[in-house]
Amino acid sequence: xxxxxxxxxxxxxxxxxxxxxxxxxxxxxxxxxxxxxxxxxxxxxxxxxxxxxxxxxxxxxxxxxxxxxxxxxxxxxxxxxxxxxxxxxxxxxxxxxxxxxxxxxxxxxxxxxxxxxxxxxxxxxxxxxxxxxxxxxxxxxxxxxxxxxxxxxxxxxxxxxxxxxxxxxxxxxxxxxxxxxxxxxxxxxxxxxxxxxxxxxxxxxxxxxxxxxxxxxxx
Amino acid sequence: xxxxxxxxxxxxxxxxxxxxxxxxxxxxxxxxxxxxxxxxxxxxxxxxxxxxxxxxxxxxxxxxxxxxxxxxxxxxxxxxxxxxxxxxxxxxxxxxxxxxxxxxxxxxxxxxxxxxxxxxxxxxxxxxxxxxxxxxxxxxxxxxxxxxxxxxxxxxxxxxxxxxxxxxxxxxxxxxxxxxxxxxxxxxxxxxxxxxxxxxxxxxxxxxxxxxxxxxxxxxxxx
Numbered sequence: 001x002x003x004x005x006x007x008x009x010x011x012x013x014x015x016x017x018x019x020x021x022x023x024x025x026x027x028x029x030x031x032x033x034x035x036x037x038x039x040x041x042x043x044x045x046x047x048x049x050x051x052x053x054x055x056x057x058x059x060x061x062x063x064x065x066x067x068x069x070x071x072x073x074x075x076x077x078x079x080x081x082x083x084x085x086x087x088x089x090x091x092x093x094x095x096x097x098x099x100x101x102x103x104x105x106x107x108x109x110x111x112x113x114x115x116x117x118x119x120x121x122x123x124x125x126x127x128x129x130x131x132x133x134x135x136x137x138x139x140x141x142x143x144x145x146x147x148x149x150x151x152x153x154x155x156x157x158x159x160x161x162x163x164x165x166x167x168x169x170x171x172x173x174x175x176x177x178x179x180x181x182x183x184x185x186x187x188x189x190x191x192x193x194x195x196x197x198x199x200x201x202x203x204x205x206x207x208x209x210x211x212x213x214x215x216x217x218x219x
Numbered sequence: 220x221x222x223x224x225x226x227x228x229x230x231x232x233x234x235x236x237x238x239x240x241x242x243x244x245x246x247x248x249x250x251x252x253x254x255x256x257x258x259x260x261x262x263x264x265x266x267x268x269x270x271x272x273x274x275x276x277x278x279x280x281x282x283x284x285x286x287x288x289x290x291x292x293x294x295x296x297x298x299x300x301x302x303x304x305x306x307x308x309x310x311x312x313x314x315x316x317x318x319x320x321x322x323x324x325x326x327x328x329x330x331x332x333x334x335x336x337x338x339x340x341x342x343x344x345x346x347x348x349x350x351x352x353x354x355x356x357x358x359x360x361x362x363x364x365x366x367x368x369x370x371x372x373x374x375x376x377x378x379x380x381x382x383x384x385x386x387x388x389x390x391x392x393x394x395x396x397x398x399x400x401x402x403x404x405x406x407x408x409x410x411x412x413x414x415x416x417x418x419x420x421x422x423x424x425x426x427x428x429x430x431x432x433x434x435x436x437x438x439x440x441x442x
Binding site for chain 2: 143146147150151153154155156160163164166167168170171174175178193194197200201204205208209212215216218
């Protein structure tokens with residue numbers, strides 16, 4: 001566990017210094033929410049809100065993932081990480097931890113603005129939504145960390161990640177939107193299935209990526 | 220030689236399948252003539268999924284053996300996957316427009332097919348942006364393997380999503396009890412499997428030559 005924690009702390013320390021990923025994610029996410037709230041003026045906000053929230057989250061998340069891995073590849077920092085005595089899988093888990101921390105933080109900042117702009121209520125359903133956000137984001141970064149390192153090695157880095165990430169995370173977004181709309185409608189009885197699907201997705205992809213990660217970073 | 224036999228069998232098979240689909244099979248009572256689209260739609264849909272498992276198999280074999288042969292196998296199957304998801308969606312939309320009066324009913328199967336097609340396109344695009352041969356094989360193989368794991372999860376998500384929002388229009392899917400219709404479906408399925416095998420062997424041959432040319436070019440440059 002020690003090397004994993006070291007990577008997470010390294011990422012948090014860098015992010016604390018320059019705040020690049022966090023600030024761009026928050027700003028971009030807010031812009032998406034603002035644009036949507038103008039575009040859907042007059043329509044049934046409650047029905048549209050869950051989808052709007054997760055589109056904002058996934059766009060912001062892709063931005064953060066692009067930043068997080070290009071940080072490692074730009075100055076060949078990855079070489080240094082690969083030379084350090086830890087397994088490739090631990091490196092992956094560390095990066096997932098770091099990405100999860102920033103993305104989650106940015107999303108929790110976006111959430112209250114989203115509630116205000118859409119005239120929703122500040123009530124206990126927000127705690128549920130925060131929980132769904134955590135599970136959904138875990139699935140999103142579990143596959144996103146692997147895909148961003150794949151796309152970082154191509155000629156078209158920034159374009160490649162969304163092309164790979166969005167169809168792959170389709171079940172995550174679908175389940176998260178479904179769970180969010182169930183919670184917002186006050187009927188949380190059917191929420192177990194989408195949540196368990198999110199859990200299955202994260203488990204499958206963390207396990208698979210842990211083992212295939214060495215094929216991605218090998219030189 | 221094998222390719223040529225498969226090619227001839229494909230041509231003959233298509234003729235037979237057309238006969239079975241358009242003339243031999245009786246016209247379905249509720250759907251009418253439109254139901255005959257189904258004889259082309261179903262086999263293509265099945266093959267578009269088989270392509271996914273072939274990509275996954277080729278990817279796993281490449282990771283295990285590091286033989287470029289398996290990378291080519293995965294790659295050629297992904298190309299066929301694009302072809303077959305496209306024809307499945309097109310025939311499906313023709314049917315949907317005439318039967319349900321809508322191009323896109325948002326039915327679970329339709330969405331699943333579209334996501335599958337997008338995964339294939341992503342895989343091929345990734346390869347396009349990786350000029351170095353070995354790196355291209357290694358990275359796209361990892362993506363191919365992860366994308367195939369996504370198919371069953373997508374299946375779960377979309378089906379559950381769909382049953383939460385029942386659609387009034389889950390029309391008949393052909394098949395049924397009529398043995399003539401069933402026979403026509405089997406003939407068509409066998410034919411399209413042969414077509415698939417033919418296209419695959421043909422494409423594999425071209426891909427092998429492409430790799431040989433690449434190696435020769437690299438040899439010329441270093442010399």
